[in-house]
Amino acid sequence: MxxxxxxxxxxxxxxxxxxxxxxxxxxxxxxxxxxxxxxxxxxxxxxxxxxxxxxxxxxxxxxxxxxxxxxxxxxxxxxxxxxxxxxxxxxxxxxxxxxxxxxxxxxxxxxxxxxxxxxxxxxxxxxxxxxxxxxxxxxxxxxxxxxxxxxxxxxxxxxxxxxxxxxxxxxxxxxxxxxxxxxxxxxxxxxxxxxxxxxxxxxxxxxxxxxxxxxxxxxxxxxxxxxxxxxxxxxxxxxxxxxxxxxxxxxxxxxxxAVGHALFGKVGVADDSHGGxxxxxxxxxxxxxxxxxxxxxxxxxxxxxxxxxxxxxxxxxxxxxxxxxxxxxxxxxxxxxxxxxxxxxxxxxxxxxxxxALLSGWKQWTLFGVIAALAIVVGALVGLVPWIGQIEFGEPVSLASKLTAVMGALAVISLIWLAFKPDLTRLLAVSVASVAVYVVAFGVAIPGVHKLWPSYNAARIAETFTGCETLDVATAGYREPSNVFNFSTDVLLGRDGAETATFLLAHPQCGLAIVDQSEQAGFEAGLGGASVRQLAELEGYNAVKGRELTLRFYTLENSALQVPAQ
Incomplete structure (x- = not known):
């Protein structure tokens, strides 16, 4: 070596x-x-x-x-x-x-x-x-x-x-x-x-x-x-x-x-609540x-x-x-x-x-040790992120999340080893352990935290519906841009349940409304008595707004859209 x-x-x-x-x-x-x-x-x-x-x-x-x-x-x-x-x-x-x-x-x-x-x-x-x-x-x-x-x-x-x-x-x-x-x-x-x-x-x-x-x-x-x-x-x-x-x-x-908002607008005011x-x-x-x-x-x-x-x-x-x-x-x-x-x-x-040569006295070692200790604490948390996420969302902790935690523990051990004697050999050991954390966490564990990806999961559910080659989709209570990327450019990000209901009524054959429980009452009122069928339900989490989602999939009673037979 x-x-x-x-x-x-x-x-x-x-x-x-x-x-x-x-x-x-x-x-x-x-x-x-x-x-x-x-x-x-x-x-x-x-x-x-x-x-x-x-x-x-x-x-x-x-x-x-x-x-x-x-x-x-x-x-x-x-x-x-x-x-x-x-x-x-x-x-x-x-x-x-x-x-x-x-x-x-x-x-x-x-x-x-x-x-x-x-x-x-x-x-x-x-x-x-x-x-x-x-x-x-x-x-x-x-x-x-x-x-x-x-x-x-x-x-x-x-x-x-x-x-x-x-x-x-x-x-x-x-x-x-x-x-x-x-x-x-x-x-x-x-x-x-x-x-x-x-x-x-x-x-x-x-x-x-x-x-x-x-x-x-x-x-x-x-x-x-x-x-x-x-x-x-x-x-x-x-x-x-x-x-x-x-x-x-x-x-x-x-x-x-670009200049007024995206550049100078960020200097004096915290843009989009990103302050500090x-x-x-x-x-x-x-x-x-x-x-x-x-x-x-x-x-x-x-x-x-x-x-x-x-x-x-x-x-x-x-x-x-x-x-x-x-x-x-x-x-x-x-x-x-x-x-x-x-x-x-x-x-x-x-x-x-x-x-x-740099670590020649106790003052230098103290500075180095305190900062290294902070990195060691961060390492312990990095390895636990997927595990904590699945517990927070009430999901079973996956094997990938457990492996990420194990890899994170190894990274922490290697960092402690590096802190006692900082040299290239030990940095390479830290590198291998850290790469292992990233491979498992980003490659498997984080994509596997199901509730983090509501629009992606909603689109996968919609793909299973039969009867229509193209869907006319509107959302209510969940207006994030990922809906557009995962569905289509013309998806309606409804301002409220009533607007989504109006859209559904205007697309009687292949209309699909995806309604969060927060807009359920407004959606039902906007239907004006029209009958709908619930095709599916999805639990998710809006990471941007920090709140739970319960998305229900609706179509009109007489639409062509169907759930495939089990």
């Missing part, structure tokens, strides 16, 4: 990671991120909206305007939707399952892992790059983003091209006037792609990194290395054509909504960076001990200004600070590689 670990830290032919080290880093990331990609149903609300909007692009052939049903979705640029359109083609296009829509996030997370490992190796050593890549590949927040059909993992991949290029230009390129078609072009192409995916969010991180580094070095000539004029033209060429087209098509409606105190992201680090959050103390010690080194200074100006911005804005979600995770991962790698 010692010989294998030593071989991973040997430099490759170009001075970076060796082939064996690359295989280990990427294999761990793939095995950690893939399970559940296709088995976890569409999640509410954002994921279902993104995936459905991409599906409607394919249904309508309009790849400029972004819509969820008939409503404009002018909160993010088109980049992520186009990527989802591309990845769904081998899986049926507009009939593709949710997993196909998640592939841009899956590949984006792998690219971010690879670029983090590359940068760590180039700035410091193959050992640092190896650890940094493993840390990024195993982070709990990245597990969520890699499996979610949204912008953030793809954004991180695009933004990382810009950050890596910036690091190479600021730290490694000795020529004061590098050729544009090299790292400067990579910098601006990454910036343009990031803006095309989610607007200027990652560009803010890159700009603050550049400004902070130039100010720290007191050298304005560093700005010339990024080739601002041709670079800006390249970035504009990537995102501007669609931006012009959508604003012409919507009479500047996209700009008003100052320090929110910092307090969540033991969770978002788990299991490597056990090594955050080493990252801090390494940053302090080597704060005079230019490469460390670059990482610090990458992390600190943007982290402060995200702590100050009112709207907060755990993934907002993910653009800084690669820099933190590299510092963790630097800390682990130099752990023996």
């Amino acid at each position: 010692t010989g294998f670990v030593s071989s991973l830290t040997e430099p490759g032919q170009s001075g970076g990671l060796s082939r064996r080290a690359w295989i280990v880093v990427m294999l761990l990331a793939v095995i950690a991120h893939f399970p559940g990609l296709f088995s976890i149903p569409a999640m509410d609300r954002d994921e279902a909206r993104y995936a459905q909007a991409s599906r409607q692009m394919m249904e309508t052939g309009d790849f400029v305007d972004i819509r969820f049903q008939g409503d404009p979705r002018h909160v993010k640029p088109s980049g992520i939707y186009w990527l989802q359109v591309i990845t769904t083609q081998p899986f049926g296009g507009d009939d593709a399952p949710i997993g196909a829509h998640r592939l841009p996030s899956f590949f984006g997370s792998l690219i971010a892992v690879a670029l983090t490992a590359f940068l760590g190796a180039r700035l410091f050593s193959p050992s640092v790059g190896l650890v940094a890549g493993i840390v990024m590949g195993l982070g709990l927040a990245m597990q969520i983003e890699a499996r979610t059909a949204k912008t953030d993992a793809a954004l991180l991949a695009a933004g990382m091209f810009a950050q890596v290029a910036l690091a190479m230009l600021m730290l490694k390129v000795q020529d004061a006037k590098p050729k544009f078609w090299g790292w400067p072009a990579v910098f601006w192409a990454g910036t343009g792609a990031a803006i095309a995916i989610k607007g200027p969010i990652f560009f803010m991180v890159t700009a603050l990194t550049l400004i902070g580094f130039v100010a720290l070095k007191r050298d304005l000539k560093l700005l010339l290395k990024i080739k601002p004029l041709p670079g800006l033209l390249l970035a504009l060429a990537i995102f501007l054509p669609w931006l012009i087209a959508i604003n012409i098509q919507t009479d500047w409606g996209f700009f008003q909504e 105190p100052f320090g929110y992201h910092t307090l969540l680090m033991p969770v978002t960076l788990w299991p490597a959050s056990a090594l955050l103390g080493l990252a801090g010690l390494a940053a302090w001990a080597r704060r005079g080194e230019t490469a460390v200074q670059f990482l610090l100006v990458w992390i600190l200004p943007s982290w402060l911005v995200f702590e100050l804005i009112q709207t907060k979600l755990p993934h907002y600070v993910s653009p800084m995770f690669p820099a933190i991962a590299i510092l963790i790698g630097l800390g682990l590689v130099n752990a023996k």
Whole structure:
């Protein structure tokens, strides 16, 4: 084992990671991120909206305007939707399952892992790059983003091209006037792609990194290395054509909504109730960076001990200004600070590689031990999540949930082992145990928590009905976007039971009303005495609103819809 670990830290032919080290880093990331990609149903609300909007692009052939049903979705640029359109083609296009829509996030997370490992190796050593890549590949927040059909993992991949290029230009390129078609072009192409995916969010991180580094070095000539004029033209060429087209098509409606609400609206007010105190992201680090959050103390010690080194200074100006911005804005979600995770991962790698020298006294060991203890507590909870969920919902605890708990216990044991002697060998043991947790939890246990997926289960029930080739579906009391993705674009998300009853009366042959008990009285009143048949009943849980559901499936008495004979 010692010989294998030593071989991973040997430099490759170009001075970076060796082939064996690359295989280990990427294999761990793939095995950690893939399970559940296709088995976890569409999640509410954002994921279902993104995936459905991409599906409607394919249904309508309009790849400029972004819509969820008939409503404009002018909160993010088109980049992520186009990527989802591309990845769904081998899986049926507009009939593709949710997993196909998640592939841009899956590949984006792998690219971010690879670029983090590359940068760590180039700035410091193959050992640092190896650890940094493993840390990024195993982070709990990245597990969520890699499996979610949204912008953030793809954004991180695009933004990382810009950050890596910036690091190479600021730290490694000795020529004061590098050729544009090299790292400067990579910098601006990454910036343009990031803006095309989610607007200027990652560009803010890159700009603050550049400004902070130039100010720290007191050298304005560093700005010339990024080739601002041709670079800006390249970035504009990537995102501007669609931006012009959508604003012409919507009479500047996209700009008003995207900038006024989706960007500036989140700064002063907690958008969609996603608020949090100052320090929110910092307090969540033991969770978002788990299991490597056990090594955050080493990252801090390494940053302090080597704060005079230019490469460390670059990482610090990458992390600190943007982290402060995200702590100050009112709207907060755990993934907002993910653009800084690669820099933190590299510092963790630097800390682990130099752990023996850094942990030289009781103060250093105390800092390291307290933070490691937090990660150990988080590990115990991570393994119990599916088990707790099934108990909370009154479901039998599945074998997969029990296995997840066992894997979680092994991960905790390996973390304790790592805390006593932080080194690469023990980190690899933690990695294997953590990957085992993710494989069982995301691949089997979480999809198996039946009540978490009411719209998916409702659609599967509706598929069993006979008598109609196409159903006319309306819901009441459960209006989440996943209903649209799981049923069809024209499903009616009824405002109340009366509206759903009116819809059912207007579709006498193949109408299907799915009514939660909270809207039962309004639905019955809206029927005006018309007779209906109950076809099925489903217990579920609306995770967005945090309440139990009892969904009943109704059709008119004389409709063609039938329950198949048992």
